[in-house]
Every structure is written in structure tokens, then in C-alpha cells.
Amino acid sequence: MKLSGGDLLMRALKDEGVKFIFGYPGGAALHIYDSIFKQKACEHILVRHEQGATHAADGYSRATGKPGVALVTSGPGATNAITGLATAFMDSIPLVVISGQVQSHLIGTDSFQETDMIGISRPIVKHSFIVQNTKDIPRIVQEAFHIATTGRPGPVVIDIPKDKTDPSKLYEYKRAKEISLRSYQPQILPHPGQIKKACKNILSAERPVIYAGGGVILGNAHKELIALNKLIKVPVTNTLMGLGAYPANDKYFMGMLGMHGTYQANMAMHNADVIIAIGARFDDRITNTPSLFSPKARIIHIDVDPASISKIINADIPIVGQVKESIAALIKEIKRSKLKIDSDALDEWNSQISTWRAKHGLDHELYLKKNKSKMILPQVVVQELYHATNGNAWVTSDVGQHQMFVAQYYHFNKPRRWVNSGGLGTMGFGLPAAMGVKLAFPKDEVVCVTGEGSIQMCIQELSTCLQYNLPIKIININNEALGMVRQWQDMNYGGRHSASTYADSLPDFVKLTQSYGHVGLKVTKKSQLKKTLEKAFAMKDRLVFVDVYVDPNEHVYPMLVAPNGSMKDMWISKNTKV
Amino acid sequence: MKRIISILIENKPGALARVVGLFHQRGYNIETLNVGPVFDGSYSRMTVTTRGSEHDVEQITKQINKIIDVIKVSDLTEGDHHEYEFIMIKFKQSSKIQKILKNLNGKIHEKNKDAMVVSAWGPSSDIEVAIKAIGKVNLLEIARSGSIGLHEGTKVLKI
Numbered sequence A: 001m002k003l004s005g006g007d008l009l010m011r012a013l014k015d016e017g018v019k020f021i022f023g024y025p026g027g028a029a030l031h032i033y034d035s036i037f038k039q040k041a042c043e044h045i046l047v048r049h050e051q052g053a054t055h056a057a058d059g060y061s062r063a064t065g066k067p068g069v070a071l072v073t074s075g076p077g078a079t080n081a082i083t084g085l086a087t088a089f090m091d092s093i094p095l096v097v098i099s100g101q102v103q104s105h106l107i108g109t110d111s112f113q114e115t116d117m118i119g120i121s122r123p124i125v126k127h128s129f130i131v132q133n134t135k136d137i138p139r140i141v142q143e144a145f146h147i148a149t150t151g152r153p154g155p156v157v158i159d160i161p162k163d164k165t166d167p168s169k170l171y172e173y174k175r176a177k178e179i180s181l182r183s184y185q186p187q188i189l190p191h192p193g194q195i196k197k198a199c200k201n202i203l204s205a206e207r208p209v210i211y212a213g214g215g216v217i218l219g220n221a222h223k224e225l226i227a228l229n230k231l232i233k234v235p236v237t238n239t240l241m242g243l244g245a246y247p248a249n250d251k252y253f254m255g256m257l258g259m260h261g262t263y264q265a266n267m268a269m270h271n272a273d274v275i276i277a278i279g280a281r282f283d284d285r286i287t288n289t290p291s292l293f294s295p296k297a298r299i300i301h302i303d304v305d306p307a308s309i310s311k312i313i314n315a316d317i318p319i320v321g322q323v324k325e326s327i328a329a330l331i332k333e334i335k336r337s338k339l340k341i342d343s344d345a346l347d348e349w350n351s352q353i354s355t356w357r358a359k360h361g362l363d364h365e366l367y368l369k370k371n372k373s374k375m376i377l378p379q380v381v382v383q384e385l386y387h388a389t390n391g392n393a394w395v396t397s398d399v400g401q402h403q404m405f406v407a408q409y410y411h412f413n414k415p416r417r418w419v420n421s422g423g424l425g426t427m428g429f430g431l432p433a434a435m436g437v438k439l440a441f442p443k444d445e446v447v448c449v450t451g452e453g454s455i456q457m458c459i460q461e462l463s464t465c466l467q468y469n470l471p472i473k474i475i476n477i478n479n480e481a482l483g484m485v486r487q488w489q490d491m492n493y494g495g496r497h498s499a500s501t502y503a504d505s506l507p508d509f510v511k512l513t514q515s516y517g518h519v520g521l522k523v524t525k526k527s528q529l530k531k532t533l534e535k536a537f538a539m540k541d542r543l544v545f546v547d548v549y550v551d552p553n554e555h556v557y558p559m560l561v562a563p564n565g566s567m568k569d570m571w572i573s574k575n576t577k578v
Numbered sequence B: 001m002k003r004i005i006s007i008l009i010e011n012k013p014g015a016l017a018r019v020v021g022l023f024h025q026r027g028y029n030i031e032t033l034n035v036g037p038v039f040d041g042s043y044s045r046m047t048v049t050t051r052g053s054e055h056d057v058e059q060i061t062k063q064i065n066k067i068i069d070v071i072k073v074s075d076l077t078e079g080d081h082h083e084y085e086f087i088m089i090k091f092k093q094s095s096k097i098q099k100i101l102k103n104l105n106g107k108i109h110e111k112n113k114d115a116m117v118v119s120a121w122g123p124s125s126d127i128e129v130a131i132k133a134i135g136k137v138n139l140l141e142i143a144r145s146g147s148i149g150l151h152e153g154t155k156v157l158k159i
């Protein structure tokens, strides 16, 4: 049977196993939308802003490991998708974003709703395609999914001029058995010689640290990571993107590292003699000043992307390969090796870390006791949330202090449960991302922990949640300010709160949520917090927005001292620098 | 240090823009750029000259390699290589031209009373010398091919 371009596209998406398309229609995409109407395999989710479409597809992908799909029209539809593309690109999330384009003969004429999507998106996509011949659509879709999901994953754009989906022009649908691109062959297996070297270094280490990032989650290698550490029993830290890659309740887990990492994780990194970096990229929010980074450590760096290795910090033992295969090879080599790790040295190292943890760790009980605030502390909100959800929720977040508090105080024991924009730090990500997660796991608890600043950047998606019945729980940590901005102004600008407060003009979030057809609850007193959360989570089939007013003066600590600091230089409270 | 980077890339629309864009995105400069289809025409070979440290060039080549359409990348300056550049120049009549082009292989294409067109090729260091010298004569316009080059010996940039 012959199909139109739009039908070819839908058939190709079906054959890729696509369940959801997050999108928003418009002129250049109308033929495609008609094809969507005529099929059943993929459900279209109508968002309220194209940024929401890309974030929702992104959240779906982060939670499931499958590629997310978004569909937008040309011009403003395409430009609205850009923030979501950049967000996915920075965190290596596999997305396929399909954009309608003006008709081929109008391209280059400044025609209505024409934007050079390929040009605008070029620096923030893994690859992009423009459809020149309708019959190529199935092949392009196949290649797009292949590229998005293999190697270091990332977003791919397919730009389709309207005439290429003309319903009156029909073509044969052909699907290749296998995709092989002569210019793209990501390396899978690590070099055995490098694995040997890494093994030798690990087994002769006295102060080793595993520094694991989002690559472990993207590469589905958390089981291998746990198995590796069953063998070598060394302290482990996860990046913001890697939380959940190693279980937070394991005794070797030190918490997150970096800018707002734990004292013990940052100290361990600074004092290590061997750092085993796995699927992490030595981001500037981790290393602090690169020239002062971990002066004594030999660096073993495993990554699927050779360009990530020795980009910021020189790797002594670079290992290019899929994280899963590389850790597996390392485990094999360690088991085979005659060397034995010096367990006395390791005991001493682990007890040193315990000492650090006891001294300045995120000991919450202690912190609560010392804190005299009459108001609710934001950290406590996260802790109560952890209890209310038995630590089992899927948690999305936005950007700011609330995000860091979740990273610090919600202990993720499973991969993919923590969904946040780490690389780009995109406010507005949390709610649409939660929609993607909820669609993927409708029976599970999905929570968006947000701030009153961030939530207003994609608040319109509350309407989408009503249309598709997505009973997400939104926990708004309301400090009546762009808290993270204000924290920096407190610390570096003499407390001059330039454009970071708006207490007198915030909306009534309870009424706002109600007008979108959902439930809104407000908490201002410590005594109400626990009960209100319980009440919210008891409403299984309703979206509940819990607006929690917290102490606006709280800062996020620890915080690395910058500029010119190393990882051991931290603020651990408003007036203590170590 | 000056680097000559050779790139074998799919001859597809937009492929060149991806490479050029990448230099800008990653904060590197392109000094010269040459591109043309090779083999069966489904490939292009690009030659880019840039400046940077060893670390810079390692990053540039790795990042270029990540571009999906790129098949092979090689820094010619890493080893022995042949390198040439071609220029065409239009002068008002000049008597000094022979002297200026003395180290280069040249050819006069056109000579009349108002203008004279010559072409010349040679190692880009000699081209640079000539261009400096031309500055002092009656130059009308000049076009440069940018460096192109090949590895010495049997080493090749091929799939």
C-alpha cells in the first residue's frame, strides 16, 4: 500500500515503538496532524506551549530510557522547542523532534512562519535532517532514532517541508532491517589494554573514589556499578545527573559532589589517590578551579564520548566505550587479577570519610535541633516528602535552591527516579517533565518539586494535566523569591536583591490551581506540613498543588568557594568557610 | 602553533555548516578553509587551518569527529606532510611581479594595459611572503584557495 508523507511518518514512528507524541499543531504541520488523526498506535498529547512538548518528551525519555518524541510546527513552534532541545542536548537525552517547515519552494523567501530550524538548532542537536524527498521519510526516521539512542545519546531534529507530507502524493513504505552509517560508528567495547591498566591502578590504590555520573544511568549500567563496588568496596559519589546510579542508602555512598555536594564527597575527591570517573564529564560545577582539582589523584575516565575525556581534566587512563561494557570488563579483569586491594589502607580511608561525614555532613537531625526558625525549612519539606512517598516516587524538579535541596535530602536508591535539568539548568522543566514520567508510569507516584519562580515558567501545562488526567503532585517550595539568585546576591553582592524578589505580586497558587480544575493546598505552619502532604498523597486521582511557604532566608550549603577555590574549599554555613 | 586539519565528510547539504559552526561554538578560529567533492562525489574533503595548543587541537579533532556526517579527521601537522596553497591576483600593471612570485610556481593568465591576472601556488609560508610583498604594488584583488595538504607516504584519509 502506498502512503502519503504524513502517513509514512506515522508508520515509521509506530515501527520505532513510539507510544506518545508531545506536540502542538500549526499550518506547516497540518498534513501530519491529519495523519495522526487517522492512526491509533501513537497517542498525541496536546501541550500548551512547545517548550512543554520537548520537556515532556524529555521527561518520558529520562524515566523510561526510550527516546522521546515531540512534534511542532514551523516558525514560532520550532523556536519554542529550542529551550527543550538545548536542555536535552546538555544532558544527552535521546529525543526526536519533528518540525514542520514551509513548503520547499518558499524556503529562503521569508515566507509566513519560516524559520531556519536546521540552522537555529544546529549547535544544540546531535544531528538534524531536512526531508528533501518524501520517500526518504522512513529511512530518515530510522536513522534519527538510531543516532539519538546510540553512542552518547542526544536530540535529533527532523525538519519536514509541508509539501513533503502532501496527502495526494503517495509512496511505498520501506523499512531497513538494520541501520549502518559509514560516518557514525560509536565505540562499544573498551580497549583491553586500558582495562588492564585501570585494574592495576584501582587495586594498588589507597584512597580510591568512584565518581559516577549521568552516563551510568543513560547507559543502563547501575547494576554493573553496584557489582563493581561489591568487589572493591570504595567510597562512591554521584553527580547531580547521576543520583540513583548508586543507591543512596548504601554505606559506601557519600552523597552528591560538586558545587552543592556533601562535605565528605568533595573532601574525598580532593584527597583521593585514584579517581574512577564513570559516565561523568568533569563539569565546572564539579571541579571548581580545574588547576586545583584533586592534586594527588590519578584519573581513570570511562566514557562513551572520547571528546569528554581529557577535556577539562587530563585523564591518566582514558577508556572509551559503553559504560556497561566497560564496567563489566573491569569487573572481569579485577576478578582475574592476582593483585589485592590494600584493605587496611581502604579501612583507614573509609573511616576518614566517616569522620568527615560526622563533622560537616548533612546530618539533618542535628541541623533541625540547632535551627531556631519558626518557619518551615525547605530541607524539611523534602525530608517529609521522602517519608510521605516512602522514598519511592519519581521526582522531577526545576532549577534553584529547591532543586539542590531535593538532590541533597531525597535519597534516590534507584536510577531514573530523579529527573532534572542538570546541564542547562532550565527553569520550567519540572512540570512538563513530570507529565512525561506520569504518562510512562501512570500507577506510580510522580512528584514535581518546584519553586514559585520556576513553576510559573510552564504553569500553563496544568491545563494539559487536566485534559489527559495526569494526577501529578506538585510541591511548591515557596520562598517568595528567586532563591538561588538571592543566595548569590547575599554572598557576593552585599545582600543587594536586584530583581530577585516579588513577594507582593505572587499569584494565589491555590486559586490558580483550582481554576485549572485541580486541587490546591497551602501550608504556612510547621504543624500543618506532614498532614497536608498526607492529604495530598491520599488524593490518588487528582493533581494536587501543595504551596509550602518556607523560611526565605535559608541558603544551600555546602557551597564550593569560587573563584579560585578547589573542591576542599567550601562554605558549610552562612558564616563558616572550611 | 599553526595546524592543518583534514576532514573527510559526507557530501550532504549542511555538512560544511556543521564543521564551520563547531569551530565558532567551541571558541576556535578558522584561518583558511578549503572544500571540494572527492572520490565518487558522495564525499567531501575539507582542509581547515587553525591555531592552537596540542590540547586545543585534540579537542577540535575529537569534537569534529563527533559530527555525524564526518567520516575521518586528521591533523596533518602531527606528522610529515605536503601542504600547498593556490592564489590568484589581479594587479594594475606591475613590473615587480616576477620578483615577488620568485619562490612560487606562477602563471600569467591575462595582461593588458589596465590589469594583469596571475596565479601562483606554493607552500603557504611562501604565499604569505608573497602576499606581504604584494601589499606594496598596485594590487586590485586577490583570492586564496586556503591550504590543502596530504600526509607523506602511504598514510591516507579514507574510509
Ligand SMILES: Cc1ncc(C[n+]2csc(CCOP(=O)(O)OP(=O)(O)O)c2C)c(N)n1
Binding pocket: A398, A399, A400, A401, A402, A403, A425, A426, A427, A428, A450, A451, A452, A453, A454, A455, A477, A479, A481, A482, A483, A484, A485
Ligand atoms: C530559564 C531560566 N532563567 C533563569 C535562570 C537563572 N536562575 C537559576 S535559579 C533561579 C531562581 C529560581 O527561583 P525558584 O524557582 O523560586 O527557586 P528557588 O531558588 O527559590 O528555590 C534563577 C532565576 C534559570 N536557571 N533558568
Ligand SMILES: [Mg+2]
Binding pocket: A400, A451, A452, A453, A477, A478, A479, A480, A481, A482, A483
Ligand atoms: Mg523561590
